[in-house]
Amino acid sequence: MENKKLTYVWGIPTRFFHWSLALALVGAYIAEEEYLTAHVSFGYAAGILVLFRILWGLAGPRYSRFRDFPIGIKSISGFIKGFGKSGNVYAGHNPPASLVMLGIIFDVLLIAVTGMLTLAQEGGQGLFKSLTLPSGIEFKELHEVFVQTGIVLVIIHLAGLLADLFIHKSDSSLKSMFTGYKSGVSAEDAQLTGFQKILATGWILAPLVAFIMVITGPPIQVSEGEGDAGSTEMNENGGEQGEEGEEGEDED
Numbered sequence: 001m002e003n004k005k006l007t008y009v010w011g012i013p014t015r016f017f018h019w020s021l022a023l024a025l026v027g028a029y030i031a032e033e034e035y036l037t038a039h040v041s042f043g044y045a046a047g048i049l050v051l052f053r054i055l056w057g058l059a060g061p062r063y064s065r066f067r068d069f070p071i072g073i074k075s076i077s078g079f080i081k082g083f084g085k086s087g088n089v090y091a092g093h094n095p096p097a098s099l100v101m102l103g104i105i106f107d108v109l110l111i112a113v114t115g116m117l118t119l120a121q122e123g124g125q126g127l128f129k130s131l132t133l134p135s136g137i138e139f140k141e142l143h144e145v146f147v148q149t150g151i152v153l154v155i156i157h158l159a160g161l162l163a164d165l166f167i168h169k170s171d172s173s174l175k176s177m178f179t180g181y182k183s184g185v186s187a188e189d190a191q192l193t194g195f196q197k198i199l200a201t202g203w204i205l206a207p208l209v210a211f212i213m214v215i216t217g218p219p220i221q222v223s224e225g226e227g228d229a230g231s232t233e234m235n236e237n238g239g240e241q242g243e244e245g246e247e248g249e250d251e252d
Helices: 012-031 036-059 073-081 095-123 141-173 173-179 192-213 232-252
Strands: 004-008 179-185
Touching: 004 036, 004 073, 004 192, 012 036, 012 141, 036 095, 036 192, 073 095, 173 179, 173 232
Parallel strands: none
Antiparallel strands: 004 179
């Protein structure tokens, strides 16, 4: 159905993904290794979110599907020629936003996978704990590389939103991520099929269940280095016991 004033572009599942992924990434970054259990909990949630986003990109509604992302040479060329013009508004993602979004999705997937491989390599825990991992690869280093790449992509994403807000003002994409509606374009509204609604339900529930199960489970423990079998949390306790032992020796 054509809507001359507002176009419903981003449904609830897509907006849930956007803000939940932002929350998961910020939470994981803040927690880091000092609060490893929380860090891993947010990491699992982020990984599941992007897995479902990939499925959504293949079987989701209009504007969210990967095939609707304007990343062809013609689309990119047209965007560059019309850059800065108030009428250069796309119903869904514009070409650079499409490229950045694809980059973020697959980078976060790599962050989650290398994080789980690190957990298996250093702590013998997680989904990959039963795998025989190559000793010559430091998955923690790969994990950190993808994290830094993700930070760069997020900065580019935020810069693009600010530029769009300045150029298009009332027709900016930022507002649509809250309301779902984008103004300034005349296009068909996005609609969900029965299958997409079922998929969206799993998309919303799965990361929440994973987060709760990990955060309420046993503390995550990993080795801090060669010859050190304790985790960050264990080392803190061990440090306290060591100090008490030293005090006992001094008293003797």
